[in-house]
Amino acid sequence: MAGILNGLRVVEGSAFVAVPLAGMTLAQMGADVIRFDRLEGGLDAGRWPLAPSGKSLFWAGLNKGKRSIAVNMNHPEGRDLITRTITAPGEEAGVFLTNLRVRGWMDYETLRRHREDLIMVTLLGDRHGRPQVDYTVNPALGIPDITGPEGHEGPVANALPAWDLIAGHMCVSSVLAAERHRLRKGSGQEVTLTLKDIAAATIGHLGMIGDAVLNKEQRTKSGNALYGAYGQDFLCADGRRIMVIGLTRRQWAGLVEVTGTGQEMELLARRTGRNLTDEGVRWQLRKEITEILAPWFAARPVNVIAQTFDEAKLTWSEFRTVKEAVACDPDLGPDNPIFTELAQEGLGRFPVPGHVADFSGLDREKPRAAPSLGANTEEILSEVTGLDDTEIARLFDKGIVGGGRSARLYTAA
Amino acid sequence: MAGILNGLRVVEGSAFVAVPLAGMTLAQMGADVIRFDRLEGGLDAGRWPLAPSGKSLFWAGLNKGKRSIAVNMNHPEGRDLITRTITAPGEEAGVFLTNLRVRGWMDYETLRRHREDLIMVTLLGDRHGRPQVDYTVNPALGIPDITGPEGHEGPVANALPAWDLIAGHMCVSSVLAAERHRLRKGSGQEVTLTLKDIAAATIGHLGMIGDAVLNKEQRTKSGNALYGAYGQDFLCADGRRIMVIGLTRRQWAGLVEVTGTGQEMELLARRTGRNLTDEGVRWQLRKEITEILAPWFAARPVNVIAQTFDEAKLTWSEFRTVKEAVACDPDLGPDNPIFTELAQEGLGRFPVPGHVADFSGLDREKPRAAPSLGANTEEILSEVTGLDDTEIARLFDKGIVGGGRSARLYTAA
Numbered sequence: 001m002a003g004i005l006n007g008l009r010v011v012e013g014s015a016f017v018a019v020p021l022a023g024m025t026l027a028q029m030g031a032d033v034i035r036f037d038r039l040e041g042g043l044d045a046g047r048w049p050l051a052p053s054g055k056s057l058f059w060a061g062l063n064k065g066k067r068s069i070a071v072n073m074n075h076p077e078g079r080d081l082i083t084r085t086i087t088a089p090g091e092e093a094g095v096f097l098t099n100l101r102v103r104g105w106m107d108y109e110t111l112r113r114h115r116e117d118l119i120m121v122t123l124l125g126d127r128h129g130r131p132q133v134d135y136t137v138n139p140a141l142g143i144p145d146i147t148g149p150e151g152h153e154g155p156v157a158n159a160l161p162a163w164d165l166i167a168g169h170m171c172v173s174s175v176l177a178a179e180r181h182r183l184r185k186g187s188g189q190e191v192t193l194t195l196k197d198i199a200a201a202t203i204g205h206l207g208m209i210g211d212a213v214l215n216k217e218q219r220t221k222s223g224n225a226l227y228g229a230y231g232q233d234f235l236c237a238d239g240r241r242i243m244v245i246g247l248t249r250r251q252w253a254g255l256v257e258v259t260g261t262g263q264e265m266e267l268l269a270r271r272t273g274r275n276l277t278d279e280g281v282r283w284q285l286r287k288e289i290t291e292i293l294a295p296w297f298a299a300r301p302v303n304v305i306a307q308t309f310d311e312a313k314l315t316w317s318e319f320r321t322v323k324e325a326v327a328c329d330p331d332l333g334p335d336n337p338i339f340t341e342l343a344q345e346g347l348g349r350f351p352v353p354g355h356v357a358d359f360s361g362l363d364r365e366k367p368r369a370a371p372s373l374g375a376n377t378e379e380i381l382s383e384v385t386g387l388d389d390t391e392i393a394r395l396f397d398k399g400i401v402g403g404g405r406s407a408r409l410y411t412a413a
Numbered sequence: 414m415a416g417i418l419n420g421l422r423v424v425e426g427s428a429f430v431a432v433p434l435a436g437m438t439l440a441q442m443g444a445d446v447i448r449f450d451r452l453e454g455g456l457d458a459g460r461w462p463l464a465p466s467g468k469s470l471f472w473a474g475l476n477k478g479k480r481s482i483a484v485n486m487n488h489p490e491g492r493d494l495i496t497r498t499i500t501a502p503g504e505e506a507g508v509f510l511t512n513l514r515v516r517g518w519m520d521y522e523t524l525r526r527h528r529e530d531l532i533m534v535t536l537l538g539d540r541h542g543r544p545q546v547d548y549t550v551n552p553a554l555g556i557p558d559i560t561g562p563e564g565h566e567g568p569v570a571n572a573l574p575a576w577d578l579i580a581g582h583m584c585v586s587s588v589l590a591a592e593r594h595r596l597r598k599g600s601g602q603e604v605t606l607t608l609k610d611i612a613a614a615t616i617g618h619l620g621m622i623g624d625a626v627l628n629k630e631q632r633t634k635s636g637n638a639l640y641g642a643y644g645q646d647f648l649c650a651d652g653r654r655i656m657v658i659g660l661t662r663r664q665w666a667g668l669v670e671v672t673g674t675g676q677e678m679e680l681l682a683r684r685t686g687r688n689l690t691d692e693g694v695r696w697q698l699r700k701e702i703t704e705i706l707a708p709w710f711a712a713r714p715v716n717v718i719a720q721t722f723d724e725a726k727l728t729w730s731e732f733r734t735v736k737e738a739v740a741c742d743p744d745l746g747p748d749n750p751i752f753t754e755l756a757q758e759g760l761g762r763f764p765v766p767g768h769v770a771d772f773s774g775l776d777r778e779k780p781r782a783a784p785s786l787g788a789n790t791e792e793i794l795s796e797v798t799g800l801d802d803t804e805i806a807r808l809f810d811k812g813i814v815g816g817g818r819s820a821r822l823y824t825a826a
Contacts, residue, residue: 004590007597021618029590043661048641048693049624049632057620057627058641064618108773121770127749131728135639139646139656140742142735144637147572148561155646155654155732157637159560162575165615169582174770176589177417177442181774183596184420189774200745201766202578203735204752205434205477207470211462212739213763214470219462219735224557224570226548228461228471233552233568241568243552248456280461315544319568322555322616322632326625329553332613336540339617350626353614357534357587360521361594361602 003030003355003365009093009384010175011036011086012066013106015043017134017161018123018195019099020062021168026097026175027065028355028365034380035066036082038073039402041373051347060347063370069381070374070402078400079105084385087115094188095175099123108190117188119178121171126196134161137199142208150223163199170198225286229279230255232290233319234297236305242297245315249277258312259296268292326351337364344369374403416443417772422506422797423588424449424499425479426519428456430547430574431536431608432512433475434581439510439588440478441768441778447793448479449495451486452815454786464760473760476783482794483787483815491813492518497798500528507601508588512536521603530601532591534584539609547574550612555621563636576612583611638699642692643668645703646732647710655715657706658728662690667727672709681705739764750777757782787816 008031012023020035027033037045047058069085072078083105086096094115101124104110112118125132138144138157148156174191182188203209211219224233230246246252256262265276268288274281282289297305302318309316326332332351334341337358339351354367381387381401395401421444425436433448440446450458460471482498485491496518499509507528514537517523525531538545551557551570561569587604595601616622624632637646643659659665669675678689681701687694695702710718715731722729739745745764747754750771752764767780794800794814808814 004594017619024618025586029586046692048696049620049628050693051623051627057623060623061618061620125728126744130726132730133639133644133658133660133728135637135644135658136656136728136730139654139732140730140738141745142733142738143571143573144732145734148569149565149567152562152565154562155637156561156569157646157656158556158571158573158575159632159634159640160556160571160575161619162571162573162578165575166578166582169579169586170769172586173438173442173582173589174772176586176593177770178772178774180589180593180596181417181772183593185774187774189772191773192771193769196744197749197751197769200742200749201751201769204745204764204766205437205474206430206574207462207474208735209739209745209766210464210470210473210760210763212736214464214761215462219572221572224548224568226546227572231546231548233570241552243549243570245546245548247546279459280463283461313543315538315546315549317545317549317553319552319557320555321558322621323625325553325555326622329613331539331609332554332617332622336610336613338610338614347623348627350623351617353617353622356583356606356610356614357590358605359587359591359594359602360604361591361598361600 002362003028004359004362006030007092008032008095008179009034009090010095010097013082013096013098013100015099016047017062017164018167019097019171020044021165022171022175023066023097024062024064025168025172025355028367030365033066034069034085034376034384035063036069036071036085037373039070039374039399045373053346055346057347060344060370064352065368066371067376067380068371068374068403069377071377072400072402075400077395081381081385081395081401082106083111083114085380086111087118088384088386094118095179096120097171097175101129112188117182117186119175119182119188119191121174121178121191122193123167123171124192124194126194132195134164134195137163137196140196141199141203146219146221148221148223150221152221156221163195166202167193167195167198228283230282230286230289232286232293234294236297236302237299238301240302241319242302242305243317243319246282247279247315251315252277252282254312254314255293258308258314259293261292261296264292265289340366342367342369372403374401377401377403415775416441416778417775419443420505421445421508421592422447422503423508423510426495426509426511426513428512429460430475430577431580432510432584433457434578435584435588436479436510437475437477438581438585438768441780443778446479447482447498447789447797448476449482449484449498450786452483452787452812458786466759468759470760473757473783477765478781479784480789480793481784481787481816482790484790485813485815488813490808494794494798494808494814495519496524496527498793499524500531501797501799507531508592509533510584510588514542525601528601530595530599532588532595532601532604534587534591534604535606536580536584537605537607539607545608547577547608550576550609553609554612554616559632559634561634561636563634565634569634576608579615580606580608580611641696643695643699643702645699645706647707649710649715649718650712651714653715654732655710655718656730656732659695660692660728664728665690665695667725668706671721671725671727672706674705674709677705678702753779755780755782785816787814790814790816
């Protein structure tokens with residue numbers, strides 16, 4: 001195994017999007033990531049989408065490149081095994097990443113008794129200790145209120161679990177920052193983040209809190225318009241819809257140029273006494289601008305527009321369904337070096353993404369499939385936890401651990 | 414300056430969301446982040462939202478805690494100053510973060526002639542070298558197609574620039590991973606990411622590519638329903654709307670329990686021959702489930718529901734506008750240790766977020782305001798670039814650098 005984080009070992013106790021994504025990202029960067037689960041699998045073991053077989057594509061996607069150990073944590077011996085796995089020796093080990101809040105044996109204070117320099121990164125729901133999910137944090141902060149078609153009544157939630165995804169990547173940087181600190185100072189620590197804080201801080205970073213406090217007029221739903229400058233969706237002659245960007249001065253000038261609407265924009269500017277080279281003015285006059293531009297798009301099919309826009313180096317794209325995108329866009333398939341076609345048992349064959357960042361000092365890592373539940377129980381107990389074959393056999397026989405040997409037998413059958 | 418990344422120095426050449434967010438995040442973790450801009454400011458200097466004064470709240474939010482240097486990069490001396498700033502000595506310096514693609518003097522190959530172990534992290538639009546923004550990547554991958562009210566015709570884009578935000582945090586982890594590698598192996602490198610690859614890989618991680626390839630039936634718009642299990646928005650007796658989660662078995666059982674709908678759910682299960690403890694069945698039968706639950710919510714105001722749900726430890730939240738959230742939610746104000754009320758010149762007073770992660774080994778850093786353009790030109794030229802006062806004065810007089818002294822004079826006037 002190569003990869004930029006080669007040598008680092010992270011133990012993950014998790015479910016759902018954020019922390020599994022964090023562990024998977026670390027694994028795709030070359031870390032040895034061990035995810036532990038109870039014998040029947042975690043809360044996300046059957047999360048949708050599913051393959052035709054009923055197996056979870058969600059699990060397969062968010063656990064790529066990890067090792068899996070399945071343990072009965074209701075049994076004291078099981079809890080002891082997880083403790084030993086988390087706190088196993090090794091200069092680059094002793095990193096625990098979790099969104100489970102298990103009081104007692106899995107507390108930072110308890111775990112660090114077994115390894116003084118432990119790093120534990122915990123993602124919680126909110127600072128009051130309540131569970132939160134992307135679907136509750138988002139409404140509470142107002143994003144669905146400003147999403148959706150203009151005039152539509154009621155909130156519109158996004159189909160993408162954006163806060164979970166951001167939280168996952170913030171867990172990655174928290175691990176790396178704490179490990180950097182440990183390397184220099186020798187000390188570990190507990191790092192705590194909450195999903196709601198991440199969302200609250202982010203809307204602050206984007207200026208939305210200042211906007212809410214300082215301005216009388218508030219942002220409302222504006223359909224697919226680019227906020228604060230010009231960018232709009234247009235229906236083309238062939239019934240396809242495209243998104244066109246006039247954010248920078250260059251993009252705006254180019255858009256006016258290729259559509260031949262210079263005179264009309266000039267008239268609009270004169271009529272309103274506003275300067276369209278000011279991005280905020282374009283935002284305020286977006287409806288008038290769109291009215292001027294729309295006929296040009298309505299008269300041309302996408303392929304003609306594409307050629308014109310690409311020649312002029314304008315920024316635009318076509319609206320597609322996910323299926324269309326996967327079928328027609330080479331960026332979503334093996335033509336793109338981040339993707340590899342993998343045939344996965346019980347799932348089928350489809351393009352699987354590896355880590356996105358290209359580190360010039362290293363070869364690009366191919367994505368490795370997710371393990372089945374407990375696929376690595378035996379090797380982890382042997383290599384990491386340091387048990388001998390007799391002990392491991394006893395743990396399997398007593399049903400304190402699962403997967404591993406049995407999983408292999410099952411596969412061979 | 415304390416903070417977990419204390420000692421690290423990053424030079425940032427950027428605009429818009431992703432890379433400014435990355436630099437800001439590193440700064441809030443304690444790194445010394447120097448953002449350079451041309452004399453008239455970057456492409457995002459006036460980005461919306463704006464304060465009543467016309468100053469950009471966007472700039473203020475995404476450049477917190479950085480130092481700013483303003484340089485005329487059309488002049489060879491200006492380019493030389495930026496080169497020297499990027500490649501200045503220091504074991505923890507020599508990290509350059511950018512989304513500008515400037516061929517020639519700002520190429521990795523050119524810059525590394527001045528510092529062999531340079532780390533350069535570049536975020537591009539797509540792998541073909543085309544510019545892309547959140548608003549173009551998102552339509553191309555199909556997210557707006559599955560967002561929005563059921564039955565609504567046409568795509569619905571999200572109001573949150575989710576891909577930009579994710580890209581920013583992936584730039585943070587790319588910097589930290591490359592710097593970790595340099596510390597161990599001594600060598601720097603170029604790291605390249607693209608916004609489109611980030612989005613494409615992410616939908617793959619979430620199982621959406623496998624779903625598109627393997628399944629006949631495709632995901633469609635489903636309003637505010639939680640995908641793949643149960644979660645739905647409800648209108649309450651007082652006209653407020655709430656989001657209720659029945660994702661895990663515990664949440665689902667609790668929801669049925671507090672609403673007293675056990676018998677009706679039992680009947681639904683019998684009638685359909687399906688098992689509602691299976692999360693996928695709840696997703697498929699979400700309309701029937703919602704029909705059973707809706708009258709309970711319609712008969713009660715939010716405050717009554719809140720008490721019942723909180724006592725039962727269920728996961729739910731209220732839909733709010735951003736303004737309501739800022740006005741009523743203590744998580745968005747100084748009651749939350751991540752926020753500090755700052756009075757910023759030309760903007761006004763409002764709660765400003767610091768870094769979200771709490772590192773137990775260090776005190777929490779208070780957020781520091783964004784610099785005005787070129788506010789630190791003089792000190793950077795002196796401390797980092799190593800120029801003497803005479804040289805600095807000459808550069809200001811020749812108009813090769815800006816801000817700094819002049820900015821201070823302006824403030825004093």
